[in-house]
Amino acid sequence: MADSAAAKKRALPSASFARRYGLAFASVAGALLLELLFHHFNLPHPFAAFALSAIAVTFWYAGTKPGIVAVLLSSLIRGFIVEGATSSLSRVLYNLVFLLFAVLMIWVRRSRDALEVEVTDRKERLAAANEELRREKEQLDGLFELSPDAVILTDDDFHVLRVNKEFTRIFGYTAEEAAGQWLPELIIPEELHAEGLKNRDALISGERVELEAIRQRKDGVPLDVSVVARGISLGFGHMVFYLIYRDITERKKAERELRRSEGYLAEAQKLTHTGSWAWNVRTGVLFWSREIFSIYDYEYQEMGPTWPQFLERVHPEDRPVVEGIFGRAQLDKTDYDASYRIVLPDGSIKHIFSIGHPFLNQSGELVEFVGTSMDVTEQWKARTELEKAFEEIKQRTEAARRSERELRDVVNTVPAHVWSASPEGQVNFVNDRWLQFTGLALDEAFGWKWEAVLHPDDRTRVVADWHTAVKNGQAMESEARVRRADGEYCWWFIRNVPLRDETGKLLRWYGTAIDIEDRKRAEQALRKSEERWRSVFENSAIGVALTDLTGRFLATNHVYQTIVGYTEEELRALCFLDVTHEDHREANWALITELLEGKRRQFQIEKKYRRKDGSSIWVSNNVSLVPGTERVPRFIMALSEDITQRKRAEEAIRSHEQNLRLLVDTIPGLVVTTTPAGEIELLNRQVQEYFGKTPEELANWRTSDAIHPDDLPLTIAALTRSIQTGEPYEVEHHLRRADGVYRWFHARGLALRDKDGRIVRWYYLLTDVDDRRRAEEALRKSEALLHEAQRLARTGSWSWDVLSGRVVSSPENARINGFQPNEDSAAPEVYFQRIHPDHRERIREAFQTCVVEKTDYQADYPIVLLDGTVKYIHATGHPILNKSEDLIEFFGTTVDVTEQHEARAALQTAFEQIKAEETELRRMTDAIASYVYVLRPDGTALYANQAVLDYTGLTLEDVQREDQRARVFHPEDLERLREERHEGLARGKPFELEQRALGKDGNYRWFLVRYNPLRDDQGHIIRWYATGTDIEDRKRAEESMRDENLALREQIDQAFMFEEIVGSSPALQTVLSSIVKVAPTDSTVLITGETGTGKELIARAIHKHSQRWGQAFISVNCASIPSSLIASELFGHEKGAFTGAVQRRQGRFEMAHSGTIFLDEVGELPAETQIALLRVLQERQFERVGGNRIIPTDVRVIAATNRDLTAAIAAGTFRADLFYRLNVFPIEVPPLRKRKEDIPMLVEYFVKRYAEKAGKQIRKIDNSTLERCQSYPWPGNIRELQNIVERSVILCGGDTFWIEKAWLASVQPPRQELAGPLPDTLQNQEKEMIEAALAESKGKVAGPEGAAARLGIPRSTLDSKIKQLGIKKHRFISE
Amino acid sequence: MTLRIERSVRQGFTVFTLSGRMRAEQVAKLKELFDTDYRSIILDLQEVRLADRDAVKFLRGCEADGMKLENCPAYVREWMDREKD
Structure with a gap:
């Protein structure tokens, strides 16, 4: 530790050896010098005090050893120089004091070094903690970005703060586009805004919002999403919202498809009067489809009626049968079918055909019965009537046969008697x-x-x-x-x-x-029989027709005639083929042929007759060949029965079958039935479409042709087991589609058994579950990602089911709480037991309170793991309620915040230490007399020393505010300072700025501020130190010098202000004087003068000396622009304003904004443009041609013309109001002929300019040339002079300038006013014209309607001519 | 200065009145507009202030194809004649 401190101390920057010991000598020398000075001036001179100060300074700044040197020096100086004569005791005492002071300073010095090392150490720890926090933030940012769902972070007003990449993928907005946008406007369709705002209110109230909704992408495409959102309080009343969106478009689409399919099924059931039902054997719950409720005439409800309620509807006679069949099916667990009647509340009876199929679980237990019930009342009625009619026909046919046999017996009986007589007739024998x-x-x-x-x-x-x-x-x-x-x-x-x-x-x-008695009797009997037969024949319910062997009708009965629509007489003229429908003739005749050939005795045919009225009728004909007798030849007898109804019934059955087929084809799955041996019997349409094969092709397929090789073993095993055991077959596997793509299918096979339990058929239904599998796969991935995310974020999740009381914990949650993978962690108590004993009851109570009050739960607490490890946990929970607002589940998260907790504690400690050190350092900097700022790397103020605060009168908090610079520094300096300071900080090198700072006395003073960067070990700038020096006096001196320069420049400018306007004639001086006066104003100026007098030079001079001199000067020659284009040139045009306007174009007024526009030849403006110009002058705004946007403008207008605008006004070609607007400050430029004294100067000026241009040396000007120039009238004014000089310079060969005489002599004489009268004829004609004009204007001369305007001449000219011609204009007034 | 093009009909002829400056970029636009037989088109050039070489060559071609040029500025006419040479 000591080594470390020493190392750090060594690492601190230190002065050189010479400096350190030099300081010792210097400080002691200083003390000695002071002693001598004080002594010299007879002041008290305590050398000891000076020496102690020197020693202190040396110890503080140079270190211990130089300090000791200073002590020794001081002691020596005092002993031998200053107090040489003092006593030994005094000397010893002084030396003792020096020694004690040295020891004290050594201690102070070491304490300071230790403090510096400590400060450095703590700074490093703080930096490390900051780095850790930054890494954690990066991890969280990564999680945010990598979330599989679109995550949006908004402020409490739903403005987007941040979105992740998934959001961009789903909604199409980049993070930059989404940032700051109001979320409802961004992704919620307009019609759903209200709902979105309601959800926001829920979020603000602290609710967690989960819903499925429709949102829209950037391109407007709607999509289904699931949304999970909740607010997070940031404290101080601020909230942010997290919204997690998941794209569920595919799932919703599948749901909608399913609903549609269900709708189709329901509709199909409705059409076929067929309903489906399911009866759960265990629960007894009976489910009925909507159609069954309709069939049984019950109000529709969610669940079906109970079994007894159902039996009440069954006809009492059929009730035992139904109970028996259903009971037996339950016992046998076999399919059943039953026909029974039901009695509806209104007494009507319906006939029901019901079939049911049992579903068994894997243990063979009956789980459910599923079946259909069909209302067959109509079919039953039709069948009953058909059976009755058939029975009747059968009976009648039998009677006819018996009669026929009797007739035959009579015919076969013949008696005989014999006698003889003579030729005369006498009987003799x-x-x-x-x-x-x-x-x-x-x-x-x-x-x-x-x-x-x-x-x-x-x-x-x-x-x-x-x-x-x-x-x-x-x-x-x-x-x-x-x-x-x-x-x-x-x-x-x-x-x-x-x-x-x-x-x-x-x-x-x-x-x-x-x-022949018998015969006669037989005949009588036959007649009677025939009468009876005829009666039968005539009254039979079926049609009877007899034809000969060619088919021609012999006899027909009334029914037959009714069937075919012909009378008997009509039929006699017809053959039976004539009434047989053309579709059946050939087959019918073939059968007749076989009959005649004896190949068959009779035949039956169902065919259509073509009735007399053209309609068709279905009949069933029983045709037989009746053997002939002696008297009666063979004939054909046909018994015709109208079977139209039966045919319709059959058609209905066929249609029903088609409907069933359609139903099968609309089942959302692949349906296959096979024989017990596996031969395919039926395939629905979907099968063929999916595989892209015909049923014949599919019949030859093997399992391996359709099923993915990976799934084959499992599938074949399941199939084999089902075939062997007859148990249902259920497996999921891939099926190859026609395009080769494999999709997941759920295959289910069921066996149909006969009464003996033998399998007679297999039913297979294959349902496409690819989307579900993919969703499951995605879910699994998502779950894995979530678990990974939880692991990375050290966040676990848990849910507590209220009913079961069990806790489901995510792997990370279990890990955080220290549970082993196989350890039972389902009991809530085991979690409470993990909580630190000091917090356990508090947390338990808090959780129970949330459970009781159904509110969100949030808690921070430590837990103690089994190995004694202590972790700090941040737990949150949210109650899940059912529709009845009952709590059913509590869902929550657990975050391991141990590291954050420890880091925060460490930070807090470090912060406190640094704070103390900072206080110490601040005291030191406050002692410095300079103005010191400490800045962050970005230049924001961290600290200012007391000198700054004293000068500005601000507090340290004021200094740290963002707007302190605007408050302190001079407004005029701010923009400059901002740029220069920004550049200086960006360069990272020391720089200086001069700026004015506001003192607390309200005055600004200039300061030179020097900025110096402080860098860390890696060279990164960690602080800027800015020290300010007062340079007010220097700046005052500089400004004084600058003012002098400006004055000098002004003088120079005034001397050369009109450098291009050459001349000194009084006429020109008058113009220049006007320019000087009007230039600084913003007034509109109208410059008049003949062509070539330099009007544009005048305009430019006005602009140059105006306040707009730094802005644009735009010159427009109105005469050079076609009248149709003048408006677009002046005001610009929009794209497409006219043909040729291929793009928007700015006009001259827009270009001249803030500057000056010079409208030369303004008198040539067309009338409509004059109006627009007037508007600009009046309102200072205009519109582009073809545009509708009003554009404000700040332009000074200077106009010029060589026309007499007064005359133009009189002539009606120029608007008077525009003239007055332009003629605010008129300047008339004199023609050159009226300033002849300027001509030599002008010639000299132009000669010099063009000689330089041409590279010629012209030293003098020919006098005669100057004289000629002065005598020439110059109708083209200065422009003409300029052109002639340029031409002459080109031609000039020597150093003397001259002008060709002819050029100045050949011009026309100057313009003269009309002097004398016109010739008489012309005069008369003129008089007539003027009188006519006066007559039209009723004697009015001036004004737009006046005679002058009508004649197109100035009013003054007309007045002159009226006077000259002696016209009495008053007489026209009276008229 | 841009080129303004106004279209009108006169006695069965389509009249295009051009104003302003006629340059190469406007030639393409004019070619698009002249979508009928050139012999039924009259081009009024009175308000044309400037024309560049491409414009002059185009006008010469138009005239050669039967288009009638009205009020052709003198300098344009002269330039067209020179281009012929």
């Missing part, structure tokens, strides 16, 4: 069958006696027919009723055929009679 039948004897039959057996009603007809036949010899046939033996009559069919010999002679008649 009857057979026994005949006799037996009639019961007659033979003789009773022969001859004509047989007539007796005929029925009286038939006898005459039959006998007559028989006579006719006999007579004609032609065969006859007849039917008649014959009396049977029992007296009953029976019908016979009688046929008599003549038998002839070879010659044709009639030999005999043979007659046969067939007992």
Whole structure:
């Protein structure tokens, strides 16, 4: 330690050996000198006091050894020089005093050295502590910047203080752009500002704000973000807000997609009257979709009704069935389907078809039943009606068949009797069958006696027919009723055929009679049957059509006619193909052909008929070929049934199936069903789209074609296990999309079993969870980053669940509290036990108070770890409440602030030490007579010594204020000082400034301030020392000298003020006098004079001697600018003001701002520009051409013209008001002919100028030339003279200047006023013109409407001419 | 001084009245404006105060293509004639 102190002491800067010992000798010599001086002037001369002072000075400034030398010297001098005659005792005493004083000074000196070493040491410690704090700040800054979320730090008015890089990435604003911006205007859409302000109010009230909201990027694109924000108090009523934004656009998008998909599903359910439900077996909670509530006519609510409530809706007859089916499904854990009725509150009945599917957990326990219920009332009604109609048709068809069989039996029955007769018709034979039948004897039959057996009603007809036949010899046939033996009559069919010999002679008649009683009866029965059949035929509910083998209609019934819309007569003219829809004709005819060819006995066809009105109708035709009889040929019979309704029902079913298909296709996932063997049965559209393959292509795919190789082992194992056990299959793996990209999918497979429990099908649903997986991955990363951030920031987080009473702690929190990784740290008490015993109860009470009051928690306390280590903790907590405002969780952070705590304590100690040292040092500097400032490296004041405070009357706090410089230093010096001081500080080298400082007596004094830098070991400037010296006297001397110089320069300027205006003629002197008078004012000047008289020189002279001489002098020749451009030239124009105005351009007035504008040839200004100029002169403002912004201007206007503006006013070409505005101070420049005495001087001036320019030596001017010049009228004035001189100098060959005679002789004579009268004719014409003008102006000569203006001549000229021509203008007044 | 271009129609001709200073940079602008047959264009040059060599060459080309130049300042005309030589 001592070595260290010594080393440090050695390191301190010290004076050289010579200086130190020289000081010893010098101080003692000084003491001796004083002694001698005092002695010389007879003053008291205590050498001892002087010597002690010298010794003290030597010890203090030169060190111990030189001090001892000084003691010895003093002792010697006193002993041998000063007090040589004193006693020994006195000498010993003095030496003792010197010795004691030396010892005292040695002690003082050592104390001082030790103090300096201590000060240096403490400064180093302070610097180290500062460095540590800086490193920590950098770490925190790094955390801030590297946060995975956008972090914004704002002040309490939401103005952005700082943002991190993620903020820039998400919102597009750079940190510089965001800084200082009002956050709501920066990222909150305008319509959400109110919400943003509400959140700000919540933050100000100390609430932590967590929400999901919509914000907008710099480019206006909205995005979803999650926001976590809270305020942090900085004390003194100041707050800052941290807002952490996370981009959740993708997640919100996925949520919206899900909601939309749910919406589609609900809509699909609504359209198909299908609702879904889920019943949790454990909780008994029944979930119903919205559509089921509609089907069961319940008000929609979040949860479905209870099971008993549901059963109340079920029809009482079906209730046991439903309970049985559902109970059995629960027991068997199998799928079920059930059809039952429900009775709605209004008494109406609905038919419900419900299917359910059980979900089992991995243990095979039933967890949930999920299913759908469909309102099939409409389908049930349609099916019932269809079945009824079908049954009816079936019955009628059966009846028709029976009738047909009966008819056939009758036709097949035929009886026969035989007899013979003579050619004359006499019966001579009857057979026994005949006799037996009639019961007659033979003789009773022969001859004509047989007539007796005929029925009286038939006898005459039959006998007559028989006579006719006999007579004609032609065969006859007849039917008649014959009396049977029992007296009953029976019908016979009688046929008599003549038998002839070879010659044709009639030999005999043979007659046969067939007992046709049965036939007749059959016929009657047939007729009756036919009538019945006809009745059936006609009244059948189905259509019947008979056609021949070509298809032509033979008969149709009414129903058939109704079906096809034709009458029977119309149909008879048609073929069945004519009414068959063209789409079915070919197939129908093919079947008919097969029927006719005997390949089929009948066939059934469903086809469409084209009705008479053109519409189509679906029919089901049962077509058969009816075998022919002897009398009836084969025909085709078609039984037609209108099946339009059934077709519609089928169409509805098909549509329903399509809807189901659509439903499957709209499921947000890939749906696949396979056979138990794994063959694909069904794929929804999404599968095909995802893989970009057709179902046929996919059928040949292997698992490895779709699933990522890394996932294959796990997937195949899960699949194999499910197929073997029949258990649900659930796994997540990558699936390769059509574009080759792999995405994460959650695959779930379920087996459908039959009643015997055999798997009949597998259902697979693959859901795209790529975004979720990515989000999870991001979350995991974020969590890891958070943990890392917590580790870096030594900040742990924790949450305490109120219900379970358990604490969840982040790894860093566990580490801070000294828990091992596997140690149970879930109990709150273990944390309290870690707290230092002196603080434990205080913290426990504070936490419990926050829990009870549901307020934020914040505490600082030490904890003691198991190994005895003490840590200092800063803990915060925030209550999480549910909707009922009940506390459900407490979330908080724990920060290990041990190092900060220790650093702060060390700093505090160091600060106190430094403060004490500073006080000591200040005392020392205050003792210095100079004005001393101590400044930070940036130049701000740290300290000023007492001399400064005494002079300025300020306190040290005033000196340290930022505005102290403005208060102390002279306002005129401030800007200069700021720049020079800034440059000097930046250079880092000593520099000086002269400045005036305000004393407390109210007077300024000049000071020379010298700035010297103090650097650390690395050469960095750590302080500036500024010492001021009063130089007031010197500055006064300098100013006196400068004033003298200025006066001298003024005199010189006045002597040469009009150097370009040459001449001394009285006319010119008058002009120069006017210039001197008007120049210092800001008045507008109008310079008149002939062309070439030097009006612009006059204008420039006025500007040069005005207060605007340092500003611009802009000259504009109004005559040289086209009238269409004069306005834009004077006032500027905006881009696009006119064609050719390709960019904005400043006008001359803008260029001349703060200076002077010289408007030459102002009389040439067009009228509209005169108005604009007048406005500038009056209002001192103008607008650019094509612009609408008023531009103020501060311009002095000097105008010039060679025109007679009075005449122009009279002529109406110049505005009188503008003239008066310009003619504030008129200066008339005389023509050269009126200042001839100036001509020699001018010639000399121009000769000299052009000779120098041409490099010629011209020594003299030819006298005759000067005479000619003076006699020449110079109509072009000085410009003409200047041009002639220039021309002559060029031509001049010698050293004498001369001008060619011809140049001064060939000019026109000077202008003359009109002297004599015009020729008569002209005079008359002139008189007429003037009279006409007077007549128009009603005798008025002057003014804009006067005759002079109309004629375009000055009023005075007109008056002269009126007088000259003898015109009486009064007579025009009367008119 | 800039160049101001005013467009009007006279008896079926498109009249461009130019005012101010005509320089090379304005020639390009004029070429854009002269989007029709040059024979149907009249160029009024009365208010043209200055023209540079590019402008003169352009005017000469315009005249050669059938454009009619009105009120052509004498010095411009002379310069155009010299350019022909």
